[in-house]
Amino acid sequence: DAGVIQSPRHEVTEMGQEVTLRCKPISGHDYLFWYRQTMMRGLELLIYFNNNVPIDDSGMPEDRFSAKMPNASFSTLKIQPSEPRDSAVYFCASSPSHRGQSKAFFGQGTRLTVV
């Protein structure tokens, strides 16, 4: 298995533009997580899905952020409109159902820079 695949690896965009981050979880994993990492705030859980259904989105910072999981093999995190304070590394992770969230496999991350 190729692991969790995220795209793009790097994204530079101007303030106000829409940004879409993509994630392909490991096949057979029932949980999918989106995290954001910054120096100031560390790793923050934004939202997670179980069997394609959003379970907890309390970590999503504001309405500008939205996430979808249309099927078991694909998820997106969208920011519209983007702001400089959204600059961070965004990680997607997945885990098998019998382990819940305790053994998550992370992707390489997308480094987002909003100028």
Added chain:
Amino acid sequence: LAKITQPISMDSYEGQEVNITCSHNNIATNDYITWYQQFPSQGPRFIIQGYKTKVTNEVASLFIPADRKSSTLSLPRVSLSDTAVYYCLVGPSAGNTPLVFGKGTRLSVIA
């Protein structure tokens, strides 16, 4: 959620054994202790998980005393490539309880 305390940073020379202790005084009965490792520019990677006593794998050992209020991650004979941030997490091993990452311990291995 269990409150977790671990050192912010540690330094070690190559070849030494490194022990990183995590304090989790209010750990719940069904909570497990899980450690992740994160290298620069990479996502965190699961290292080891345990409930009590000792767990060992090819990467590390995890020591958990009987009261489970703390745990120690032991890395034998570290090398420069073990330089990373190590996160201690506490929570159920399954189910819909979110895992919360703290600031972690930044380990620097020196030649």
